[in-house]
Amino acid sequence: MTDFALLRPWWLAALPLLAALALWSWRRGPDAGGWEQVMPAPMLMAMRRFGHLSGDTGRIGLFPFLAAGLIALGLAGPAVPRTDAPVLAGSGAILIAIDMSPSVATSPVLADAQAAAAQILRAANGRAVGLILYAGEAYDVAAPTEDPATLETQIAVLGPDTMPGKGSRPTAALALARQMLLNVPDADLVLISDGGGIDASTAAEAERLTGTGTRLMLLTLSQDASAFARLAGVSASAPARAPGPVLRRVSAASSFRRDRAVTALRFRDLGPYVAALALLPLLGLFRRPE
Incomplete structure (x- = not known):
């Protein structure tokens, strides 16, 4: 038995997509409530400088992607072997x-x-x-x-x-x-x-x-x-x-390797704890802009 396993590894496919979306959002720049579509860039920067528009949304704008990435990692089911796992008789x-x-x-x-x-x-x-x-x-x-x-x-x-x-x-x-x-x-x-x-x-x-x-x-x-x-x-x-x-x-019988119920008995799923870490970047979205 290995020391680490992923119970649902297909959820890792969401990480490259989230990374691409985060890069696109970062390169597009901070959201200015739609003003960025009608105002020249120098004027937009001046309004941010004088405090008429929030200019601290760049890093905060990446928080949703970070939270989604942590949720995807949790759904992938990182797990470690259970020390109290029952011993099951094999078949065949x-x-x-x-x-x-x-x-x-x-x-x-x-x-x-x-x-x-x-x-x-x-x-x-x-x-x-x-x-x-x-x-x-x-x-x-x-x-x-x-x-x-x-x-x-x-x-x-x-x-x-x-x-x-x-x-x-x-x-x-x-x-x-x-x-x-x-x-x-x-x-x-x-x-x-x-x-x-x-x-x-x-x-x-x-x-x-x-x-x-x-x-x-x-x-x-x-x-x-x-x-x-x-x-x-x-x-x-x-x-x-x-x-x-x-x-x-x-x-171990091969049928046990494919049985989700038996896998749940053999491994301790750490996915919920990893997904719970998504609350930290989400809390950052509630910070009042200065």
Whole structure:
């Protein structure tokens, strides 16, 4: 969650228009009750100098535009996160696909994959979580369950002998995930891999997966992320040792991001306080001219 947000940012479009009107009003000069249209400029200046016309209306004439700008800012809804916001359970499902090819299963990065998967379980926020393991083939170890704690043991015992085959076929994992998440709204697939086996067929399968509405996210186990560049439509990507960006994406359902009622619960709207500041320039309009 960011530290600052605009709940209704389209109101900011009024600010350039107000700025243009204020500039036009300032360049036109102070209002003289219509006399500026029939009197020469030198005579108008002389009448102001002798006090027959108020000459202190230049800055005051900009006060309405300043007040309107503050109101527009307030309507844009500047907001900060609420510390007392309720925790809402998400919807949809999350699939974790872990690369168990020999390059991962027999190396220290397997521990990084297990730790990242465990963090996803904790960040699921009530959403159903399933597990896929793949090497030369892909296997659905667990269908999405609303009790992801049951997957903790299965993830903890992963080792070099877990998968029966060799090789690395992430294409098979993406195809299996597409079948498992078909007709599941608000679905995420988190691929934990070192990038081995990603080729043109993997990119094509990733495109078919995201075409169904499923979001594809990556947790990389290798410092060289060039292999993942083949995959288009990735919603979030991060190293497995620092999975923060991916965890933030999976922790809240996309339907919540579009729900105004839920947004109101998560943020404290400062708009009314900003709009109230418009009273200060408006009070200046009631000052008696000297």
